[in-house]
Amino acid sequence: MSQAGPAPRGRRVTAVLAVLALAAGALLLARPLLGSGAPAAGGPEAGFARDMSTHHAQAVRMSFLVRDRTQDEPVRTLAFDIITTQQAQIGMMTAWLDAWRAPKADPAGPMRWMGGHAGHGAAAGAYSMPGMATPQQLRELQAASGRDAERLFLRLMIAHHRAGVEMARAVLARTEQAQVRRLAQTMVDGQRAEITLMESMLAARASGRSSR
Amino acid sequence: MSKSARTRAQKNSKKKNALTQRQTPWGGIVFFTAIGLAAAVAITFAFLQSRSSSADGASIAGVVSKEGLGRDHTQAAVKYDSSPPMGGAHDPMWQNCDARVYDRPLRDENAVHALEHGAVWVAYRPDLPADQRDLLAAKIKATDYSLMSPYPALDKPIALTAWGKQLKVDKASDPRVNKFLLAYVKGPQTPEPGAACTGAKDTP
Numbered sequence: 001m002s003q004a005g006p007a008p009r010g011r012r013v014t015a016v017l018a019v020l021a022l023a024a025g026a027l028l029l030a031r032p033l034l035g036s037g038a039p040a041a042g043g044p045e046a047g048f049a050r051d052m053s054t055h056h057a058q059a060v061r062m063s064f065l066v067r068d069r070t071q072d073e074p075v076r077t078l079a080f081d082i083i084t085t086q087q088a089q090i091g092m093m094t095a096w097l098d099a100w101r102a103p104k105a106d107p108a109g110p111m112r113w114m115g116g117h118a119g120h121g122a123a124a125g126a127y128s129m130p131g132m133a134t135p136q137q138l139r140e141l142q143a144a145s146g147r148d149a150e151r152l153f154l155r156l157m158i159a160h161h162r163a164g165v166e167m168a169r170a171v172l173a174r175t176e177q178a179q180v181r182r183l184a185q186t187m188v189d190g191q192r193a194e195i196t197l198m199e200s201m202l203a204a205r206a207s208g209r210s211s212r
Numbered sequence: 213m214s215k216s217a218r219t220r221a222q223k224n225s226k227k228k229n230a231l232t233q234r235q236t237p238w239g240g241i242v243f244f245t246a247i248g249l250a251a252a253v254a255i256t257f258a259f260l261q262s263r264s265s266s267a268d269g270a271s272i273a274g275v276v277s278k279e280g281l282g283r284d285h286t287q288a289a290v291k292y293d294s295s296p297p298m299g300g301a302h303d304p305m306w307q308n309c310d311a312r313v314y315d316r317p318l319r320d321e322n323a324v325h326a327l328e329h330g331a332v333w334v335a336y337r338p339d340l341p342a343d344q345r346d347l348l349a350a351k352i353k354a355t356d357y358s359l360m361s362p363y364p365a366l367d368k369p370i371a372l373t374a375w376g377k378q379l380k381v382d383k384a385s386d387p388r389v390n391k392f393l394l395a396y397v398k399g400p401q402t403p404e405p406g407a408a409c410t411g412a413k414d415t416p
Protein backbone atom coordinates (compact mmCIF):
# COMPACT_ATOMS: atom_id res chain seq x y z
CA MET A 1 0.00 0.00 0.00
CA SER A 2 2.80 2.39 0.86
CA GLN A 3 4.25 1.68 -2.58
CA ALA A 4 0.98 2.40 -4.39
CA GLY A 5 0.87 5.87 -2.85
CA PRO A 6 3.53 8.02 -4.60
CA ALA A 7 2.17 8.16 -8.16
CA PRO A 8 -1.42 9.32 -7.40
CA ARG A 9 -0.15 11.69 -4.72
CA GLY A 10 2.31 13.22 -7.20
CA ARG A 11 -0.51 13.61 -9.67
CA ARG A 12 -2.69 15.23 -7.04
CA VAL A 13 0.09 17.72 -6.27
CA THR A 14 0.44 18.64 -9.95
CA ALA A 15 -3.31 19.03 -10.24
CA VAL A 16 -3.36 21.38 -7.27
CA LEU A 17 -0.44 23.34 -8.76
CA ALA A 18 -2.29 23.58 -12.08
CA VAL A 19 -5.40 24.89 -10.37
CA LEU A 20 -3.28 27.43 -8.48
CA ALA A 21 -1.63 28.55 -11.72
CA LEU A 22 -5.03 28.94 -13.37
CA ALA A 23 -6.33 30.92 -10.41
CA ALA A 24 -3.27 33.18 -10.51
CA GLY A 25 -3.78 33.71 -14.24
CA ALA A 26 -7.46 34.51 -13.78
CA LEU A 27 -6.62 36.98 -11.02
CA LEU A 28 -4.08 38.66 -13.27
CA LEU A 29 -6.70 38.99 -16.00
CA ALA A 30 -9.37 40.29 -13.65
CA ARG A 31 -7.09 42.97 -12.16
CA PRO A 32 -7.99 45.74 -14.60
CA LEU A 33 -11.68 44.87 -14.25
CA LEU A 34 -11.45 44.97 -10.47
CA GLY A 35 -10.15 48.50 -10.65
CA SER A 36 -6.59 48.06 -9.46
CA GLY A 37 -5.27 48.48 -13.02
CA ALA A 38 -5.81 51.45 -15.34
CA PRO A 39 -9.22 53.04 -14.80
CA ALA A 40 -11.73 52.70 -17.63
CA ALA A 41 -12.19 55.51 -20.15
CA GLY A 42 -15.79 55.93 -19.00
CA GLY A 43 -15.09 55.49 -15.27
CA PRO A 44 -15.26 58.11 -12.51
CA GLU A 45 -11.48 58.70 -12.45
CA ALA A 46 -11.26 59.58 -16.15
CA GLY A 47 -14.47 61.62 -15.99
CA PHE A 48 -13.14 63.52 -12.99
CA ALA A 49 -9.81 64.18 -14.74
CA ARG A 50 -11.58 65.54 -17.81
CA ASP A 51 -14.19 67.66 -16.03
CA MET A 52 -11.88 69.00 -13.35
CA SER A 53 -9.43 70.06 -16.08
CA THR A 54 -12.14 72.18 -17.69
CA HIS A 55 -13.23 73.49 -14.29
CA HIS A 56 -9.65 74.41 -13.37
CA ALA A 57 -9.04 76.04 -16.78
CA GLN A 58 -11.79 78.56 -16.05
CA ALA A 59 -10.37 79.33 -12.59
CA VAL A 60 -7.01 80.03 -14.26
CA ARG A 61 -8.72 82.28 -16.79
CA MET A 62 -10.60 84.25 -14.10
CA SER A 63 -7.43 84.66 -12.05
CA PHE A 64 -5.57 86.10 -15.03
CA LEU A 65 -8.49 88.47 -15.65
CA VAL A 66 -8.46 89.86 -12.12
CA ARG A 67 -4.68 90.30 -12.16
CA ASP A 68 -5.19 92.54 -15.19
CA ARG A 69 -7.96 94.50 -13.44
CA THR A 70 -6.50 95.35 -10.02
CA GLN A 71 -3.23 96.34 -8.37
CA ASP A 72 -4.33 95.02 -4.95
CA GLU A 73 -1.47 92.78 -3.77
CA PRO A 74 -3.42 90.24 -1.66
CA VAL A 75 -5.89 89.58 -4.53
CA ARG A 76 -3.10 89.44 -7.11
CA THR A 77 -1.14 86.99 -4.93
CA LEU A 78 -4.20 84.77 -4.41
CA ALA A 79 -4.82 84.82 -8.18
CA PHE A 80 -1.18 83.92 -8.82
CA ASP A 81 -1.49 81.01 -6.39
CA ILE A 82 -4.65 79.71 -8.10
CA ILE A 83 -3.11 80.03 -11.57
CA THR A 84 0.07 78.13 -10.81
CA THR A 85 -1.57 75.45 -8.63
CA GLN A 86 -4.51 74.68 -10.85
CA GLN A 87 -2.56 74.80 -14.12
CA ALA A 88 -0.08 72.31 -12.64
CA GLN A 89 -2.98 70.09 -11.53
CA ILE A 90 -4.41 70.18 -15.08
CA GLY A 91 -1.03 68.84 -16.20
CA MET A 92 -1.18 66.00 -13.65
CA MET A 93 -4.70 65.01 -14.67
CA THR A 94 -3.77 65.16 -18.36
CA ALA A 95 -0.85 62.84 -17.67
CA TRP A 96 -3.22 60.36 -15.98
CA LEU A 97 -5.48 60.32 -19.05
CA ASP A 98 -2.41 59.79 -21.24
CA ALA A 99 -1.22 56.90 -19.07
CA TRP A 100 -4.69 55.34 -18.97
CA ARG A 101 -5.05 55.80 -22.74
CA ALA A 102 -8.37 57.49 -22.05
CA PRO A 103 -9.81 60.22 -24.28
CA LYS A 104 -9.52 63.81 -23.11
CA ALA A 105 -12.96 64.68 -24.40
CA ASP A 106 -16.48 63.38 -23.95
CA PRO A 107 -18.90 64.72 -26.57
CA ALA A 108 -21.72 63.07 -24.60
CA GLY A 109 -21.37 65.80 -21.99
CA PRO A 110 -19.71 66.54 -18.65
CA MET A 111 -20.39 65.20 -15.15
CA ARG A 112 -21.94 61.90 -16.24
CA TRP A 113 -19.56 60.01 -13.95
CA MET A 114 -21.21 61.67 -10.95
CA GLY A 115 -24.33 59.63 -11.63
CA GLY A 116 -26.32 62.41 -13.22
CA HIS A 117 -27.28 64.04 -9.92
CA ALA A 118 -26.32 67.31 -11.51
CA GLY A 119 -28.62 66.46 -14.40
CA HIS A 120 -26.01 66.92 -17.08
CA GLY A 121 -25.76 65.51 -20.56
CA ALA A 122 -24.75 66.67 -24.00
CA ALA A 123 -27.41 69.38 -23.73
CA ALA A 124 -25.41 70.98 -20.94
CA GLY A 125 -22.19 72.44 -22.22
CA ALA A 126 -18.72 71.77 -20.91
CA TYR A 127 -18.82 75.30 -19.48
CA SER A 128 -22.10 74.89 -17.63
CA MET A 129 -20.80 72.65 -14.85
CA PRO A 130 -21.68 73.66 -11.27
CA GLY A 131 -19.73 76.67 -10.07
CA MET A 132 -18.68 77.77 -13.52
CA ALA A 133 -19.02 81.47 -14.30
CA THR A 134 -21.23 82.32 -17.26
CA PRO A 135 -19.80 84.10 -20.33
CA GLN A 136 -21.74 87.18 -19.18
CA GLN A 137 -20.10 87.09 -15.73
CA LEU A 138 -16.67 86.77 -17.35
CA ARG A 139 -17.40 89.82 -19.51
CA GLU A 140 -18.41 91.74 -16.38
CA LEU A 141 -15.17 90.76 -14.68
CA GLN A 142 -13.21 91.84 -17.73
CA ALA A 143 -15.01 95.21 -17.75
CA ALA A 144 -14.70 95.89 -13.99
CA SER A 145 -11.67 97.38 -12.26
CA GLY A 146 -10.27 98.01 -8.79
CA ARG A 147 -12.46 97.02 -5.82
CA ASP A 148 -15.40 96.13 -8.10
CA ALA A 149 -13.26 93.64 -10.00
CA GLU A 150 -11.87 92.20 -6.74
CA ARG A 151 -15.34 91.72 -5.22
CA LEU A 152 -16.74 90.13 -8.38
CA PHE A 153 -13.70 87.86 -8.68
CA LEU A 154 -13.97 86.75 -5.04
CA ARG A 155 -17.71 86.02 -5.32
CA LEU A 156 -17.24 84.06 -8.56
CA MET A 157 -14.23 82.16 -7.25
CA ILE A 158 -15.92 81.23 -3.95
CA ALA A 159 -18.78 79.65 -5.93
CA HIS A 160 -16.26 78.05 -8.29
CA HIS A 161 -14.24 76.55 -5.41
CA ARG A 162 -17.36 75.28 -3.59
CA ALA A 163 -18.38 73.29 -6.67
CA GLY A 164 -14.78 72.18 -7.12
CA VAL A 165 -14.74 70.78 -3.58
CA GLU A 166 -18.01 68.96 -4.29
CA MET A 167 -16.59 67.41 -7.44
CA ALA A 168 -13.40 66.31 -5.68
CA ARG A 169 -15.47 64.77 -2.86
CA ALA A 170 -17.58 62.96 -5.47
CA VAL A 171 -14.54 61.21 -6.91
CA LEU A 172 -13.23 60.40 -3.42
CA ALA A 173 -16.49 58.51 -2.85
CA ARG A 174 -16.04 56.58 -6.10
CA THR A 175 -12.40 55.53 -6.37
CA GLU A 176 -9.68 53.61 -4.61
CA GLN A 177 -6.98 54.84 -7.02
CA ALA A 178 -4.26 56.19 -4.73
CA GLN A 179 -3.00 58.96 -7.02
CA VAL A 180 -6.53 60.17 -7.77
CA ARG A 181 -7.48 60.12 -4.08
CA ARG A 182 -4.37 62.04 -3.12
CA LEU A 183 -4.87 64.88 -5.62
CA ALA A 184 -8.62 65.05 -4.93
CA GLN A 185 -7.98 65.29 -1.20
CA THR A 186 -5.50 68.13 -1.69
CA MET A 187 -8.16 69.90 -3.76
CA VAL A 188 -10.77 69.48 -1.01
CA ASP A 189 -8.38 70.75 1.69
CA GLY A 190 -6.72 73.49 -0.36
CA GLN A 191 -9.87 74.94 -1.91
CA ARG A 192 -11.74 74.85 1.44
CA ALA A 193 -8.93 76.87 3.01
CA GLU A 194 -9.04 79.32 0.10
CA ILE A 195 -12.81 79.67 0.44
CA THR A 196 -12.32 80.76 4.06
CA LEU A 197 -9.60 83.18 2.96
CA MET A 198 -11.72 84.60 0.12
CA GLU A 199 -14.74 85.04 2.38
CA SER A 200 -12.67 87.16 4.75
CA MET A 201 -11.18 89.10 1.83
CA LEU A 202 -14.66 89.71 0.45
CA ALA A 203 -15.92 90.89 3.84
CA ALA A 204 -12.97 93.29 4.08
CA ARG A 205 -13.93 94.70 0.66
CA ALA A 206 -17.67 94.92 1.34
CA SER A 207 -19.46 97.71 -0.51
CA GLY A 208 -18.98 101.07 1.12
CA ARG A 209 -15.44 100.36 2.31
CA SER A 210 -12.58 101.93 0.40
CA SER A 211 -13.48 101.99 -3.25
CA ARG A 212 -10.32 103.12 -4.94
CA MET B 213 -3.48 -11.11 -9.53
CA SER B 214 -4.01 -7.71 -11.03
CA LYS B 215 -2.89 -6.11 -7.81
CA SER B 216 0.44 -7.91 -7.82
CA ALA B 217 0.90 -7.01 -11.49
CA ARG B 218 0.37 -3.36 -10.72
CA THR B 219 2.84 -3.50 -7.84
CA ARG B 220 5.37 -5.03 -10.13
CA ALA B 221 4.78 -2.38 -12.78
CA GLN B 222 5.26 0.33 -10.19
CA LYS B 223 8.43 -1.27 -8.98
CA ASN B 224 9.71 -1.26 -12.57
CA SER B 225 8.68 2.29 -13.27
CA LYS B 226 10.44 3.44 -10.13
CA LYS B 227 13.72 2.38 -11.60
CA LYS B 228 13.10 4.10 -14.95
CA ASN B 229 13.62 7.77 -15.52
CA ALA B 230 10.93 10.02 -16.97
CA LEU B 231 12.09 9.52 -20.57
CA THR B 232 11.67 5.78 -20.58
CA GLN B 233 8.55 5.76 -18.42
CA ARG B 234 5.62 4.22 -20.25
CA GLN B 235 2.96 5.80 -18.12
CA THR B 236 1.64 9.07 -19.63
CA PRO B 237 2.45 12.00 -17.25
CA TRP B 238 -1.06 13.50 -17.27
CA GLY B 239 -0.33 15.75 -14.30
CA GLY B 240 2.54 17.45 -16.07
CA ILE B 241 0.60 17.77 -19.31
CA VAL B 242 -2.36 19.39 -17.58
CA PHE B 243 -0.07 21.65 -15.56
CA PHE B 244 1.92 23.03 -18.48
CA THR B 245 -1.10 23.22 -20.79
CA ALA B 246 -2.90 25.29 -18.18
CA ILE B 247 0.03 27.65 -17.81
CA GLY B 248 0.39 27.93 -21.58
CA LEU B 249 -3.31 28.65 -22.01
CA ALA B 250 -3.31 31.24 -19.23
CA ALA B 251 -0.32 32.99 -20.85
CA ALA B 252 -1.93 32.93 -24.29
CA VAL B 253 -5.19 34.35 -22.97
CA ALA B 254 -3.36 37.04 -20.98
CA ILE B 255 -1.30 38.14 -23.98
CA THR B 256 -4.33 38.20 -26.29
CA PHE B 257 -6.32 40.14 -23.71
CA ALA B 258 -3.57 42.71 -23.23
CA PHE B 259 -3.16 43.07 -26.98
CA LEU B 260 -6.89 43.54 -27.60
CA GLN B 261 -7.14 46.02 -24.77
CA SER B 262 -4.31 48.15 -26.06
CA ARG B 263 -5.70 48.00 -29.59
CA SER B 264 -9.32 48.78 -28.81
CA SER B 265 -8.45 51.90 -26.82
CA SER B 266 -10.94 54.60 -27.66
CA ALA B 267 -8.14 57.16 -27.60
CA ASP B 268 -6.72 55.68 -30.78
CA GLY B 269 -7.41 57.50 -34.02
CA ALA B 270 -5.62 55.06 -36.32
CA SER B 271 -8.77 52.99 -36.77
CA ILE B 272 -10.95 55.85 -38.06
CA ALA B 273 -11.55 55.39 -41.80
CA GLY B 274 -10.93 58.39 -44.04
CA VAL B 275 -8.64 60.41 -41.78
CA VAL B 276 -6.01 62.28 -43.81
CA SER B 277 -2.66 62.94 -42.11
CA LYS B 278 -0.03 65.56 -42.81
CA GLU B 279 3.48 65.65 -41.36
CA GLY B 280 6.17 68.29 -41.12
CA LEU B 281 3.85 71.27 -40.67
CA GLY B 282 5.53 74.59 -39.88
CA ARG B 283 4.91 76.32 -36.57
CA ASP B 284 6.13 79.87 -37.18
CA HIS B 285 4.21 82.85 -35.86
CA THR B 286 3.25 85.51 -38.38
CA GLN B 287 0.73 88.31 -38.59
CA ALA B 288 0.73 88.11 -42.39
CA ALA B 289 -1.76 86.07 -44.37
CA VAL B 290 -0.62 82.47 -44.83
CA LYS B 291 -1.18 80.39 -47.95
CA TYR B 292 -2.16 76.92 -46.75
CA ASP B 293 -2.13 73.86 -49.00
CA SER B 294 -5.28 72.28 -47.64
CA SER B 295 -8.75 73.63 -47.00
CA PRO B 296 -9.40 74.03 -44.13
CA PRO B 297 -5.72 74.14 -43.13
CA MET B 298 -4.37 71.30 -40.96
CA GLY B 299 -1.45 73.23 -39.50
CA GLY B 300 1.47 75.41 -40.50
CA ALA B 301 2.55 78.98 -39.75
CA HIS B 302 -0.09 80.90 -37.83
CA ASP B 303 -1.11 84.10 -36.09
CA PRO B 304 0.33 84.79 -32.59
CA MET B 305 -3.26 84.91 -31.25
CA TRP B 306 -5.04 81.56 -31.06
CA GLN B 307 -8.78 81.45 -31.64
CA ASN B 308 -10.43 80.66 -28.30
CA CYS B 309 -11.49 77.02 -28.38
CA ASP B 310 -13.31 76.53 -25.06
CA ALA B 311 -16.20 74.44 -26.41
CA ARG B 312 -17.01 77.36 -28.68
CA VAL B 313 -19.53 77.67 -31.52
CA TYR B 314 -18.86 80.68 -33.78
CA ASP B 315 -21.57 81.81 -36.18
CA ARG B 316 -19.22 83.50 -38.64
CA PRO B 317 -16.16 82.25 -40.54
CA LEU B 318 -12.84 82.45 -38.69
CA ARG B 319 -9.47 83.61 -39.91
CA ASP B 320 -7.51 80.46 -40.82
CA GLU B 321 -4.36 81.85 -39.21
CA ASN B 322 -6.04 82.07 -35.78
CA ALA B 323 -7.85 78.72 -36.03
CA VAL B 324 -4.59 76.95 -36.90
CA HIS B 325 -3.07 78.26 -33.67
CA ALA B 326 -5.99 76.64 -31.77
CA LEU B 327 -5.13 73.34 -33.50
CA GLU B 328 -1.58 73.70 -32.20
CA HIS B 329 -3.02 73.89 -28.68
CA GLY B 330 -4.80 70.55 -29.10
CA ALA B 331 -8.23 71.71 -30.28
CA VAL B 332 -10.44 70.02 -32.86
CA TRP B 333 -11.98 72.47 -35.32
CA VAL B 334 -15.32 71.57 -36.86
CA ALA B 335 -15.89 73.51 -40.07
CA TYR B 336 -19.19 73.25 -41.92
CA ARG B 337 -20.43 74.50 -45.27
CA PRO B 338 -23.06 77.22 -44.71
CA ASP B 339 -25.65 75.18 -46.65
CA LEU B 340 -25.57 72.42 -43.99
CA PRO B 341 -29.18 71.82 -42.83
CA ALA B 342 -29.98 73.52 -39.51
CA ASP B 343 -30.77 70.27 -37.66
CA GLN B 344 -27.34 68.90 -38.56
CA ARG B 345 -25.65 72.12 -37.56
CA ASP B 346 -27.45 71.95 -34.19
CA LEU B 347 -26.35 68.35 -33.67
CA LEU B 348 -22.73 69.35 -34.28
CA ALA B 349 -23.06 72.43 -32.06
CA ALA B 350 -24.35 70.28 -29.16
CA LYS B 351 -21.26 68.07 -29.40
CA ILE B 352 -18.91 71.06 -29.54
CA LYS B 353 -20.58 72.82 -26.60
CA ALA B 354 -20.05 69.65 -24.56
CA THR B 355 -16.40 69.34 -25.56
CA ASP B 356 -13.72 71.62 -24.15
CA TYR B 357 -10.84 72.18 -26.59
CA SER B 358 -13.10 72.22 -29.63
CA LEU B 359 -14.47 74.99 -31.82
CA MET B 360 -16.91 75.19 -34.71
CA SER B 361 -17.44 77.70 -37.49
CA PRO B 362 -18.95 78.03 -40.96
CA TYR B 363 -16.46 77.61 -43.83
CA PRO B 364 -17.87 78.75 -47.19
CA ALA B 365 -15.07 77.31 -49.36
CA LEU B 366 -15.52 73.75 -48.02
CA ASP B 367 -15.69 70.95 -50.64
CA LYS B 368 -17.73 68.68 -48.33
CA PRO B 369 -20.54 69.47 -45.90
CA ILE B 370 -18.39 68.97 -42.76
CA ALA B 371 -14.64 68.94 -42.05
CA LEU B 372 -13.10 67.94 -38.71
CA THR B 373 -9.53 69.09 -38.28
CA ALA B 374 -6.87 68.55 -35.64
CA TRP B 375 -3.17 69.44 -36.10
CA GLY B 376 -2.07 67.29 -39.04
CA LYS B 377 -5.33 65.27 -39.05
CA GLN B 378 -8.47 65.80 -41.09
CA LEU B 379 -11.72 63.96 -41.75
CA LYS B 380 -14.45 65.14 -44.08
CA VAL B 381 -17.97 63.72 -43.67
CA ASP B 382 -21.38 64.32 -45.22
CA LYS B 383 -23.53 64.03 -42.11
CA ALA B 384 -23.30 65.25 -38.53
CA SER B 385 -24.62 61.88 -37.36
CA ASP B 386 -21.65 60.01 -38.87
CA PRO B 387 -20.26 57.91 -35.98
CA ARG B 388 -16.74 58.93 -36.99
CA VAL B 389 -17.47 62.48 -35.73
CA ASN B 390 -17.48 61.32 -32.10
CA LYS B 391 -14.53 59.00 -32.73
CA PHE B 392 -12.52 61.87 -34.15
CA LEU B 393 -13.29 64.06 -31.12
CA LEU B 394 -12.41 61.25 -28.70
CA ALA B 395 -9.14 60.53 -30.49
CA TYR B 396 -7.85 64.01 -31.23
CA VAL B 397 -9.15 66.52 -28.67
CA LYS B 398 -5.86 67.18 -26.79
CA GLY B 399 -4.73 64.04 -28.63
CA PRO B 400 -1.24 62.69 -29.24
CA GLN B 401 -0.87 64.87 -32.36
CA THR B 402 -0.93 68.05 -30.20
CA PRO B 403 2.31 70.01 -30.81
CA GLU B 404 1.87 72.05 -27.60
CA PRO B 405 0.19 69.96 -24.89
CA GLY B 406 -1.04 71.99 -21.93
CA ALA B 407 -1.56 75.21 -23.88
CA ALA B 408 -4.77 77.18 -23.28
CA CYS B 409 -8.02 77.44 -25.20
CA THR B 410 -8.95 80.78 -23.63
CA GLY B 411 -7.33 84.16 -23.25
CA ALA B 412 -6.76 85.07 -26.91
CA LYS B 413 -9.02 85.85 -29.88
CA ASP B 414 -12.61 85.67 -28.74
CA THR B 415 -14.56 86.73 -31.84
CA PRO B 416 -14.38 85.64 -35.49
